[in-house]
Amino acid sequence: MTPILNGSNARPGPSGTRDVLPDEMRELRDMTRVMVDLLDDAGYGEVRTPTLEYERAMDGSELGPRAAYRLIDEHGDALVLRSDMTVPIVRVAVTRYEPNALPLRFSYLARAWRRVKPRSGEAREILQLGAELIGSEPADAAVELLELCGEALSSAGLADWQIGLGDGRILGELLASSGVSADDAEVLLEAVRDQDLVTVDSLAQRIAIPQAATIARTRINGVDLEEFDPVGLGINPASPAWSDLTAVVRALSPEFRARVVLDLGLAPKIDYYDGLVFEAYDPAIGRALGGGGSYDALLRAFGSSASGFGFALDTELVHAAVAGEERGEGS
Amino acid sequence: MSSDQLTIAIPRGALMTEALDCLERAGIDTAEVRSNDRKLHFPDVGIVTVRPSDVPTYVESGAADLGITGKDVLVEQSYREFVELADLDFGGxxxxxxxxxxxxxxxxxxxxxxxxxxxxxxxxxxxxxxxxxxxxxxxxxxxxxxxxxxxxxxxxxxxxxxxxxxxxxxxxxxxxxxxxxxTTARLIANPVSHRLKATEMDRVAVLMTRA
Structure with missing residues (x-):
């Protein structure tokens, strides 16, 4: 196809952004409409927040994804194009509702703009679909949102989705209780975040805590807790992280549990996830379609002691996974 | 690509022979790859042969579940998403x-x-x-x-x-x-395959790293 306009007059959009043309748009809209309705029917009312947020509100906690674009308004205040919807929704929850209104359930289909690694070719502008539950009992919230995320993926037309489930605190607790220096612990956790297991192995050897490397490498498909021995890995079964994780796994339906990969090396990609964390996968796509977790730390940064749990899916990746499954990829 | 068979990206060039030796240890038949220098894609045994600097690209995209390439290449392409699984201890x-x-x-x-x-x-x-x-x-x-x-x-x-x-x-x-x-040769994995094909990947990785 020859573009109508070519040559020196052509002006591509900013790096990391793209145009969506009618054929794709029709499919994307059909898919997202079903997903939005599903969340709304589940009691997660759709909200819209401003595209622009004050930089100090969006980036002030330094817990969310870094913003890609900033600008100055006529009063000299620094604004950013929101990098995420969880932070604005937490702002809405703590500023627009009385504490006795909890628990609050919200959903959204919204664009966000985030910083990407140079040369990675990632999109700066993404269209996210997600849900947030604020002020509910943490394990109940996790089960509710994990299953809702699964239903959303099924409603999009995905057959083979799976969920990786972990808790970043497990490794941290092991290192803290083993008397590892804060510096060594940070280097090791950083290597886990970078998925550099060669460095994890050599560090674990050096600090004489080989279980740290074993935990970082533990992935169990279709998790069966009855066959799993946490003590052998140096995990204290009474620790908050392990009891949260096991309570959630036990409460999930057997059909859902069959799709879960218990992943003890799963590290959150966003800093506000401070407990249970998960990612959504499909074998047709080589990267996570989205993820979620608990973010009590973010609520604390907004002065609330409530707990929060949510997820977000990259709708364009979900759409690509649907197309991939239709082509028979990954099966 | 069947659900449990892994696709492995092998670097053409200096690291190729020893990379294929690693696969042999994991029970993967590499005879056809060794005897055919021009062919790039060997779906029966799950091998693709690519330039060393392209290995992270194939692994990140999920076109290959596993890949072998030098640490020098990984450092240069650290913006890519992959799991660095093992130091294969050759190609120093x-x-x-x-x-x-x-x-x-x-x-x-x-x-x-x-x-x-x-x-x-x-x-x-x-x-x-x-x-x-x-x-x-x-x-x-x-x-x-x-x-x-x-x-x-x-x-x-x-x-x-x-x-x-x-x-x-x-x-x-x-x-x-x-x-x-x-630098030495490293075994890398696609992050999604690393979770969804955990059992098979761990089995193959252990055999490949056993010298």
Whole structure:
């Protein structure tokens, strides 16, 4: 196809952004409409927040994804194009509702703009679909949102989705209780975040805590807790992280549990996830379609002691996974 | 691609034979790959053969579940998403700074007289990082191969390149001035395959790393 306009007059959009043309748009809209309705029917009312947020509100906690674009308004205040919807929704929850209104359930289909690694070719502008539950009992919230995320993926037309489930605190607790220096612990956790297991192995050897490397490498498909021995890995079964994780796994339906990969090396990609964390996968796509977790730390940064749990899916990746499954990829 | 068979990206070139030896240890038949230098895709045994610097690309996209390539390539492409699973302990090389033999070092002359050293390399990220950490201003000239030619033709004052024995440097009248790092072949995995095909991947990785 020859573009109508070519040559020196052509002006591509900013790096990391793209145009969506009618054929794709029709499919994307059909898919997202079903997903939005599903969340709304589940009691997660759709909200819209401003595209622009004050930089100090969006980036002030330094817990969310870094913003890609900033600008100055006529009063000299620094604004950013929101990098995420969880932070604005937490702002809405703590500023627009009385504490006795909890628990609050919200959903959204919204664009966000985030910083990407140079040369990675990632999109700066993404269209996210997600849900947030604020002020509910943490394990109940996790089960509710994990299953809702699964239903959303099924409603999009995905057959083979799976969920990786972990808790970043497990490794941290092991290192803290083993008397590892804060510096060594940070280097090791950083290597886990970078998925550099060669460095994890050599560090674990050096600090004489080989279980740290074993935990970082533990992935169990279709998790069966009855066959799993946490003590052998140096995990204290009474620790908050392990009891949260096991309570959630036990409460999930057997059909859902069959799709879960218990992943003890799963590290959150966003800093506000401070407990249970998960990612959504499909074998047709080589990267996570989205993820979620608990973010009590973010609520604390907004002065609330409530707990929060949510997820977000990259709708364009979900759409690509649907197309991939239709082509028979990954099966 | 069946659900439990893994696709593995193998680097063509210097690391290829030993990479295939690793696969043999994991029970993967590599006879056809070894006997056919032109063919790139071997779906029956789950092998694709690519340039070493393309291995992270194939693994990140999920076109390959596993890949073998040098640590030098991984450092250069650290913006890509992959799991670094194991050090395969072969293909050992040293990344060095080199220039035309003799005293004074032409890089020192350039730095003193012109303020900037022109450095040719296939590894712009690692070269820039090393010179920056040594407080030297450089102009990186990125080339795709035969880096030794750059100082001989006057295009650069020095090079950053990977050397195994140092023979190529010597034959071109160059001498190593500093060591930047050492590198070996690594086994990397696609992050999604690493979770969804965990059992099979762990089985293969253990056999591959057992020397």
């Amino acid at each position: 090389c040293t990344m060095v700074v080199a220039s035309i033999a003799g005293d004074p070092d032409p890089m020192d002359v350039a730095a003193a007289r012109l303020g900037v050293i022109r450095v040719a390399t296939k590894y712009p990220k690692q070269a820039a990082a090393w010179f920056a950490s040594h407080g030297k201003q450089v102009e990186i000239v990125e080339v795709k191969g035969s880096v030794e030619l750059a100082p001989l033709t006057g295009m650069a004052d020095g090079i950053v390149d990977l050397v195994a024995s140092g023979a190529t440097l010597r034959e071109n009248g160059l001498v190593a001035r500093a060591e930047i790092s050492t």
